[in-house]
Amino acid sequence: MLFGSIEAGGTKFVCAVGNAQCEVVDRIQFPTTTPTETLQRAVAYFKQFEEVVALSVASFGPIEIRPSAARYGYITETPKVGWSNIDFLGFLKQNFEFPIYWTTDVNGSAYGEYWFAQHTGHSVDSLVYFTIGTGVGAGMISAGHFLGSQGHPEVGHVRLKRHPDDLAFDGICPYHRDCLEGLVAGPTFEVRTGHKGMDVPMSDHVWDIMAYYVAQAALQSTLFLRPTRIVFGGGVVSEPFLVKVRVAFHQLMNDYIDVGALEDYIVMPSITGNGSATVGNFALAARQLD
Amino acid sequence: MLFGSIEAGGTKFVCAVGNAQCEVVDRIQFPTTTPTETLQRAVAYFKQFEEVVALSVASFGPIEIRPSAARYGYITETPKVGWSNIDFLGFLKQNFEFPIYWTTDVNGSAYGEYWFAQHTGHSVDSLVYFTIGTGVGAGMISAGHFLGSQGHPEVGHVRLKRHPDDLAFDGICPYHRDCLEGLVAGPTFEVRTGHKGMDVPMSDHVWDIMAYYVAQAALQSTLFLRPTRIVFGGGVVSEPFLVKVRVAFHQLMNDYIDVGALEDYIVMPSITGNGSATVGNFALAARQLD
Numbered sequence: 001m002l003f004g005s006i007e008a009g010g011t012k013f014v015c016a017v018g019n020a021q022c023e024v025v026d027r028i029q030f031p032t033t034t035p036t037e038t039l040q041r042a043v044a045y046f047k048q049f050e051e052v053v054a055l056s057v058a059s060f061g062p063i064e065i066r067p068s069a070a071r072y073g074y075i076t077e078t079p080k081v082g083w084s085n086i087d088f089l090g091f092l093k094q095n096f097e098f099p100i101y102w103t104t105d106v107n108g109s110a111y112g113e114y115w116f117a118q119h120t121g122h123s124v125d126s127l128v129y130f131t132i133g134t135g136v137g138a139g140m141i142s143a144g145h146f147l148g149s150q151g152h153p154e155v156g157h158v159r160l161k162r163h164p165d166d167l168a169f170d171g172i173c174p175y176h177r178d179c180l181e182g183l184v185a186g187p188t189f190e191v192r193t194g195h196k197g198m199d200v201p202m203s204d205h206v207w208d209i210m211a212y213y214v215a216q217a218a219l220q221s222t223l224f225l226r227p228t229r230i231v232f233g234g235g236v237v238s239e240p241f242l243v244k245v246r247v248a249f250h251q252l253m254n255d256y257i258d259v260g261a262l263e264d265y266i267v268m269p270s271i272t273g274n275g276s277a278t279v280g281n282f283a284l285a286a287r288q289l290d
Numbered sequence: 291m292l293f294g295s296i297e298a299g300g301t302k303f304v305c306a307v308g309n310a311q312c313e314v315v316d317r318i319q320f321p322t323t324t325p326t327e328t329l330q331r332a333v334a335y336f337k338q339f340e341e342v343v344a345l346s347v348a349s350f351g352p353i354e355i356r357p358s359a360a361r362y363g364y365i366t367e368t369p370k371v372g373w374s375n376i377d378f379l380g381f382l383k384q385n386f387e388f389p390i391y392w393t394t395d396v397n398g399s400a401y402g403e404y405w406f407a408q409h410t411g412h413s414v415d416s417l418v419y420f421t422i423g424t425g426v427g428a429g430m431i432s433a434g435h436f437l438g439s440q441g442h443p444e445v446g447h448v449r450l451k452r453h454p455d456d457l458a459f460d461g462i463c464p465y466h467r468d469c470l471e472g473l474v475a476g477p478t479f480e481v482r483t484g485h486k487g488m489d490v491p492m493s494d495h496v497w498d499i500m501a502y503y504v505a506q507a508a509l510q511s512t513l514f515l516r517p518t519r520i521v522f523g524g525g526v527v528s529e530p531f532l533v534k535v536r537v538a539f540h541q542l543m544n545d546y547i548d549v550g551a552l553e554d555y556i557v558m559p560s561i562t563g564n565g566s567a568t569v570g571n572f573a574l575a576a577r578q579l580d
Contacts, residue, residue: 145435147432147514149518150518150549155513159510159542175545176546216449220510223448224430224445224448225438226437226441227440252466254466256465
């Protein structure tokens with residue numbers, strides 16, 4: 001018995017099959033080209049494995065996640081050329097009889113980290129997974145349920161208290177300028193410093209400014225959800241950066257709520273190699289059978 | 291068959307019994323004095339009604355809501371003199387055999403509005419209830435579940451983008467200065483204007499500043515939860531104020547997410563006479579029997 005995973009990104013697709021322990025048995029990746037070509041390639045991949053009994057898709061968005069909606073299973077209006085209004089789930093259902101779960105990329109990653117924590121002896125009943133890369137998004141699980149009723153969360157666009165040393169920076173979000181994404185997404189480094197983030201040393205004050213904003217994202221998550229754990233992934237995030245985030249979080253919280261040891265609360269992904277969404281998909285596919 | 295409701299506030303207790311339609315059959319209120327005197331008075335009230343089969347308490351806080359915690363059912367560390375570390379639920383359980391539900395005041399109100407919407411023909415599966423009065427808090431329901439895993443939400447203490455005309459105001463929260471509560475709770479009016487809020491006309495620019503912050507609270511709620519409805523109650527809130535909040539919300543959202551008609555999304559309580567928590571308690575008590 002195998003479970004299928006599609007991690008659908010704007011740049012590449014990662015398809016994999018895994019066993020009941022959510023271990024990868026086989027895996028490929030290919031570039032995201034046209035919807036027809038890309039989705040057919042995914043279908044052809046899973047057709048090789050007769051043992052697949054369920055599949056889960058963690059997709060870039062925005063996507064329609066309300067099962068009652070007419071466009072349930074679609075990628076809706078996306079800046080990714082050619083991919084707006086694409087019936088992703090419908091295409092898969094035309095090709096497979098088994099159950100298929102449909103969610104966001106960050107929900108997939110959140111579920112992977114949640115599943116992994118539970119299966120490695122941690123008592124985690126709620127978890128927030130942020131990705132900070134080209135954009136900023138989060139998947140959130142509370143008491144086993146994904147948050148998001150009328151659609152999936154879009155926490156990348158919350159507003160924040162501005163850092164006093166950053167007031168001259170307008171932010172880069174085309175919709176909101178200085179929302180969370182507009183202040184901390186990867187491309188902000190070039191605008192603020194003229195260098196890519198990977199080339200800006202952790203001693204640069206811009207990382208303190210970044211940490212102040214990311215700590216506010218963690219603080220908002222805490223005050224809304226009181227989660228067991230907040231995971232930060234994505235290209236901008238590193239352990240030395242999270243050290244700064246924890247310091248800023250501690251100052252912002254000012255001992256108002258005890259969340260336990262911050263090294264266990266604000267963390268990098270436990271699943272290595274960008275594998276959180278794949279593990280999450282395996283677990284979500286398996287859950288479809290229950 | 292009757293259901294009991296205790297709305298436990300720092301100033302007064304409201305006790306009521308209601309029928310299966312969540313209608314009030316009898317109701318009293320009395321001042322919050324010492325824990326022993328106040329809780330005994332509540333117990334004596336419900337002892338009059340033999341038909342009571344379940345009770346729900348919506349309490350001021352902070353309270354311990356994790357059933358697995360040693361102090362489950364306690365009011366924990368509160369500024370209210372004499373009420374810290376009080377085993378509220380335990381006291382009731384010593385006196386009654388029937389099931390007793392225990393939650394926060396704002397969760398009780400949120401559940402009342404949620405129940406009422408569903409029972410008046412509205413398709414509401416998630417709802418946020420903010421109170422803006424002496425303090426600021428919110429109760430949140432997503433897919434029928436209260437948010438809050440390691441404790442109840444504390445969204446009154448999120449940080450916000452400051453209004454450009456309000457930068458000289460430090461905020462009044464003793465923990466965080468300019469968090470949401472520190473910027474919009476009722477007592478901020480005296481500090482900003484020298485007058486009580488009720489004496490500041492809606493034409494005063496301070497109300498635009500207030501609306502900008504409250505709109506950000508609605509925006510954060512939307513981006514985290516994508517709820518069906520956001521309700522604002524409490525002494526600071528009025529329909530003319532919410533008109534300003536909707537305008538500010540629309541500008542902040544900038545058409546990024548369609549939440550439908552704002553008059554149906556950002557609203558005053560549907561249950562009149564500050565009755566939301568009482569109705570919520572009746573419904574939560576009834577749910578205990580399922």
